[in-house]
Amino acid sequence: MTQAFPPPSGHQPPSASELQAIAAILYEYAGIVINPNKSSMVQSRLAKRLRKLGLSDYQGYIALVKSEEGASERREMISALTTNVTHFFREKHHFDTLREKALPPLLARAKAGGRVRIWSAGSSNGQEAYTIAMVLTEMCSEVGSRDVRILASDIDPVMIARGTRGVYDSAALDGIPEPLQKKYTRPHPEGFEIVPQLRQLVSFRELNLHETWPMKGRFDIIFCRNVVIYFDQPAQTRLWQRFEACLNPGGWLFVGHSERVPLGGASRLETAGITTYRLPEEGAVQTIGESRWP
Known part of the structure; x- marks a missing residue:
């Protein structure tokens, strides 16, 4: 007689209908699409949540995250099912463009007393934002005393906490050129940390890209790389339009290696390099009132 053993997690995998319900919740609140063949991934990532909550099955979990009382657990679910892959100086050509073309006139503006704002959207644990900060500081050592700020946002509160802390394991150090390692990192018991400078x-701010954005001012540069690929086509189109509307004239948009912004029609963006786009330089730099975020 063959004995059937339960899965290691202690929970049966989600059924097709349960997976569909979880996918619908994730899409409704985060715009992320889950492939129907991802049952094992969903089980492996959510099993810990079921155990922590003392739930025996996915039906109970789905009922919780759909309820009004389940708002905090929806955030935990989104965090568990979100893919976070990043490293320092990822897609080096973007940072070459940043250094050679995008930043020189912006830093000249900052040195003259102007305002410069950069947004790392879908920033994961902050390695992208800190890479931008390294490039800025290498080009302008006194940038910290100028009105130059980087907003790093992500839907995952765990990633936001890691980025705010600025501590990474030793393996992540390999992505940083050695001269910059010596200047901008220091040893930490868990690996290394980014210097206060x-x-x-x-x-760092938690932000769902599919909800209302609290920022009122426009940005000079937006990085949103390898994020939009997880959304369906209508959601992608809306986001590209919203990013464009958030750019100052002459502003830059950097996207992921497998992403493309549809040009033409109502869009005024122009190709400015490999997966790099830019608005025409016309009109004055605009701000839209005050922002609740720096």
């Missing part, structure tokens, strides 16, 4: 340039 860079951390003061970056503000």
Whole structure:
């Protein structure tokens, strides 16, 4: 007689209908699409949540996250099912463009007393934002005393906490050129940490890109790389339009290696390099009132 053993997690995998319900919740609140063949991934990532909550099955979990009382657990679910892959100086050509083309006139503006704002959207644990901060500081050592700030946002509160802390394991150090390692990192029991000089340039905030954005001012540069690929086509289109509307004239948009912004029609963006786009330089730099975020 063959004995059937339960899965290691102690929970049966979600059924097709349960997976569909979880996917619908994730899409409704985060715009992320889950493939129907991802049952094992969903089980492996949510099993810990079921155990922590003392739930025996996915039906109970789904009922919780759909309820009004389940708002905090929806955030935990989104965190568990979100893919966070990043490293320092990822897609180096973007930072070459930043250094050679995008930043020189912006830093000239900052030195003259102007305002410069950069947004790392979908920033994961902050390595992208700190890479931008390194490039800025290498080009302008006194950037910390200028009105230059980087907003790093992500839907995952765990990633936001890690970025704010600025501590990474030793393996992440490999992505940083050695001269910059010596200047902008220091040893930490868990690996290394980003020096305060860079951390003061970056503000980390939790943000769902599909909800209302509290920022009122426009940005000079937006990085949103390898994020939009997880959304369906209508959601992608809306986000590209919203990013464009948030750019100052002459502003830059950097996207992921497998992402493309549809040009033409109502869009005024132009190709400015590999997965790099820019608005035409016309009109004055605009701000839209005050922002609740730096």
